[in-house]
Amino acid sequence: MARPLGEVHKRFLQTMMAKGIIDGDKAKALLRHCCETHGAPINDHLDEFIEVINAQLQPMFMQIRKGMSEEDGLQYYALVNMAETDVTRMSSDYADNELELFRKKKTMDLIVDSDTGTASSTDILNCADSLQTKKLKKKETEHVLNRLVQDEWLKEKQGEYSLSTRCIMEMEPYIRRFYQDQVKLCHICHNVVLQCQMCENPTCGIKIHVPCVARYFKGRTDPRCPACEDFWPHEIPEVNRPSSQSQSAAKEGRAPKSQSTAQTSKTRRS
């Protein structure tokens, strides 16, 4: 039998349900806040804490999953739904044809098949003509796309649509299963990769997440593909660091000194 949940767990879970997704720093802060609210000793073992919740969520086909954002490279925690029944969260808010526009053979296909992990609004509008359930007019399609962005399933940047971090985290098993021939895994972190940089050697063509590129090539003057050793022709972005260290230092009015932060967390734990 899984361990029963205390009030700290339940409050954490309720907040996750309300927010859907939070970054690693916020998740730690939330756990601390929940402990304080219930007068419990401060718990710094976030992943273990979440495992206890997940054991109870499993029969409900729900899970708090940890994953990296393809955009900022930070760790996120998302409450995901693993059920593929007709009562899942998304299907309740969208009509059949709207779902079809998003999932089967449409927007998702365009995004997964692309080299960049994005699909243009023009291409999505075009594929709306061939919906089998019920055709969507151009205006309706634009409206559905706006809703998908608002509900944080899609992201939009200058007419290009990509899957949101939360969407990838929730859909990863689905993507792996239904697109196993098309989808690639990041050469560095081995997770599903959509938005990325790609090796231009036609016989290689490996993909790497942009944040993984930043980490892997950091400080290298002659970046070469980790698989084929060809020159890596893309711009190497800066590593995006989680703000936790500078933030906690600012709170305590101290200069960022990693040693002191480590010390505080150690004393807290005991």
Place this chain on the structure above:
Amino acid sequence: MSQRKRPHNAPSSQSKGARNSMVLLADEDDDVSYTQPSTSQVQKGLDRLTPAQVDLKTAEVVQFIFVKDQKKIPIRRADIVKHVVKEYRNIYPEILKRTSRTFETVFGLSLKEIDSKNHVYILVNKLDPPDGELLSMTPSNPKTGLLFVILGIIFMKGGVVKESMVWNTLKKLRVDPGEKHVDFGDVKKVVIEEFVKQRYLEHVRVPHTEPLEFEFRWGQRADIEVSKVKLLEFMGQLHDQDPQSWSQQYREATTPQASTAPSGPVSQR
């Protein structure tokens, strides 16, 4: 002037007889698709299913209720049966029992029946609101403030107020119900439709009035989720006054029956 006793405030033992006779009525009209199975029928149904099947159905009901609860709209048993339970209707009481247990043990929520005639449920939070907050609501919803002002007015006036009085008080607080508000939009619509639908407020016609007059009371969800003690503290801060100086309200807020939920969680129905 004490608050009039409403049916849901009655202890559950008293209303049980009434509830049982209601079941038959409800099943005949509204809830045609469902007849309450007997305990032995439920047992027989369970024997025919694997535990995994029952767990799966329970999970689906949990998901369904969560979806409905996102907008805080009460959930009808008829809809649960029709859309989710379907061919498992013969074991519905067992599924509801497990669903209810899951909400309590995993999510800190409680599934409460607020209408025993039509079998309507709401999901209420069992965790105490964090310090300084009146309600464990989705954070930063500006409408919560509006709701609390109205609940406060009703509570301070003994449990029931005329609709016009609520609008006038809001006007004094620079929320004109006749105009579109930046945060709330159509204020009247939010109050009369949204809050009422969510069961935070009751909005009823005053009998024999011409022209029509309406009054507001606390709804069932407010009774369960909102702490009167905390509300009184909030009013105290607002008026810079000791909450205890409103002796009648203070007494009502601190007597146990006023602050505890009207009936226990759903067990078997």
